[in-house]
């Protein structure tokens with residue numbers, strides 16, 4: 001990669017889409033950094049000295065792209081700039097200022113809605129970056145801009161994917177604006193006896209066009225996983241969720257861990273949990289996450305991964 005282009009890619013990494021994505025689409029205020037995972041309850045439970053651990057892309061001009069575990073301050077972890085301060089507060093107040101009640105349809109809806117907004121924001125940002133990179137390559141004479149190229153197609157497909165996510169968001173907007181949340185379905189799994197290790201807020205496509213919002217967060221004496229989807233996707237989502245939970249909790253935890261690592265970029269881990277993983281276990285999580293970043297498909301020989309840990313009386317153990 002030539003130096004000017006590499007510098008530009010680094011600059012793009014800093015670029016942020018800062019439009020407020022509130023459901024009326026009328027707000028002109030700049031978006032703030034909002035948490036996609038509840039800061040006061042969930043990140044507070046996972047953090048250690050004000051930090052959690054998140055997988056982060058590392059671009060190196062010689063070694064290429066890799067993923068590393070990075071300590072991230074709680075105030076920045078899982079944040080995205082997709083809502084202005086007022087809309088962030090007004091829309092998500094019920095789950096930011098109270099513990100999430102999985103019997104409350106509004107709470108479940110808001111968890112999923114936040115995953116949808118975050119994903120839309122991420123795809124918009126990706127579309128802007130890909131478009132700018134494409135134009136820049138053309139401007140420095142690396143590719144022609146007036147005939148079809150791989151870069152041009154990539155830019156177009158990133159934009160199409162963002163637009164599809166936007167259309168999906170409209171289904172959620174409609175539910176919220178009409179005060180009829182019934183079109184969004186949820187499957188809630190309580191996983192007892194687990195230490196606080198992981199939190200997830202993500203919208204993903206497990207196989208085809210169908211989308212599942214997944215939230216995982218520590219709760220009293222365990223963890224809760226909430227899978228949410230629009231009713232029009234019910235038939236396609238069923239194969240992934242219908243047999244959960246099984247009678248084998250360990251197998252369920254491995255399956256959910258696999259789903260998280262393969263599909264969700266927006267997850268954070270408790271530092272105490274990461275510390276007791278062996279280097280090999282950490283590498284396996286990061287490798288699988290990187291391999292599935294663009295392909296969605298895990299290699300057939302992918303190792304078993306578990307992001308959960310049984311609760312012990314003394315809490316997660318530390319590596320000697």
Ligand SMILES: [Zn+2]
Nearest residue numbers: 020027084087
């Ligand atoms: Zn706003």
